[in-house]
Amino acid sequence: LRAANGGDASGFARVFRVPGMGHCAGGPATDRFDLLSALVAWVERGTAPDAIVANARAGNSDLPTAWSPTRSRPLCAYPAVARYTGAGDIEHAASFTCR
DSSP states (O other): OTGGGTTOOTTTOOOBOOTTOOSSSOSSSOOBOOHHHHHHHHHHHOOOOSEEEEEOOTTGGGSSSOOOTTOEEEEEBTTOOEEEOSSSOTTSGGGEEEO
């Protein structure tokens, strides 16, 4: 996309990676998120998403790497990744920033 668009496609395309998510869903991941609302805000209000809050699904506690059922994380627009700010609850997205 970048090569075909002068080195920058961020005006119309964003990629949000979901660490640990299996193909389309599942796995030990924060794989519950609302991309449709972010897309509508971008198209209708011109507000491009830089991050989308994702939540762990019920049942992640059954996985070998049990997570809190309240875990949330920001999904960051590539190439940024979520980094802990050093303060706040490590189970909540508000304690992370995209860098």
